[in-house]
Amino acid sequence: MQAPPPQPMHLHWIPVEPSWIVAIGLVILAVLPHQIPVAGRRILKNWIGSIAFAAAAAWVFTRVPALGIAMIMLLFGIHMASDVEGFASPILNKDPVTKQQKKRWLPEEVFSEDPHGIQDRTEGPELRYDAVDHDKDHWLVEDTLNEHPEGIQERPVSDDVDYDGAVH
Amino acid sequence: MLDLATQPLFQLLGAIIVLLLADMRPVYGIAAAIVWAAWVYMGSRSRAKNRRVW
Numbered sequence: 001m002q003a004p005p006p007q008p009m010h011l012h013w014i015p016v017e018p019s020w021i022v023a024i025g026l027v028i029l030a031v032l033p034h035q036i037p038v039a040g041r042r043i044l045k046n047w048i049g050s051i052a053f054a055a056a057a058a059w060v061f062t063r064v065p066a067l068g069i070a071m072i073m074l075l076f077g078i079h080m081a082s083d084v085e086g087f088a089s090p091i092l093n094k095d096p097v098t099k100q101q102k103k104r105w106l107p108e109e110v111f112s113e114d115p116h117g118i119q120d121r122t123e124g125p126e127l128r129y130d131a132v133d134h135d136k137d138h139w140l141v142e143d144t145l146n147e148h149p150e151g152i153q154e155r156p157v158s159d160d161v162d163y164d165g166a167v168h
Numbered sequence: 169m170l171d172l173a174t175q176p177l178f179q180l181l182g183a184i185i186v187l188l189l190a191d192m193r194p195v196y197g198i199a200a201a202i203v204w205a206a207w208v209y210m211g212s213r214s215r216a217k218n219r220r221v222w
Contacts, residue, residue: 031177031179066187066188070183072201080208
């Protein structure tokens with residue numbers, strides 16, 4: 001009995017499994033979560049969305065383990081990322097923008113901005129550092145400009161701001 | 169080591185290692201994913217603790 005002839009190898013145009021390409025894309029998004037649109041992040045940060053996505057990941061894990069783990073890592077990366085984009089503070093302590101309002105500022109429409117709130121420069125309304133004692137000597141520039149500072153405010157920034165991994 | 173955990177490139181390298189382990193044996197992948205998540209979490213906490221803004 002003759003052995004069957006060996007099958008010739010056909011090179012595929014993708015040298016790896018497509019699931020690997022998807023998995024690599026997911027882990028890239030997991031380490032750069034701010035590249036995901038805000039709406040998508042909100043859905044996945046919501047607990048219903050998180051549970052649904054985790055359940056989907058568990059199901060995918062039973063079929064393609066690498067892809068399922070990549071989905072779980074994406075979920076983790078999104079939950080680790082703060083809601084900050086750009087240089088905004090994650091803690092809005094002043095004037096949340098009412099979403100029901102129809103009127104928008106012209107620059108908001110031009111730049112397609114969707115502000116969530118107006119952020120005060122500081123996180124707390126109170127002066128937290130170095131209240132100035134009025135009995136102490138004044139600086140010359142204060143006397144010259146007739147300034148009466150009540151305190152020296154450090155520029156507070158929340159600890160959990162993540163500017164996409166920028167090194168400070 | 170925790171400094172590297174804050175860099176997306178190294179996070180990505182770690183994640184690819186996790187995927188390779190998961191492809192080899194799913195249990196290894198789960199264990200590696202837990203280690204990776206803990207590494208990234210500790211790195212972000214470490215950076216938040218050491219951050220100084222002037």
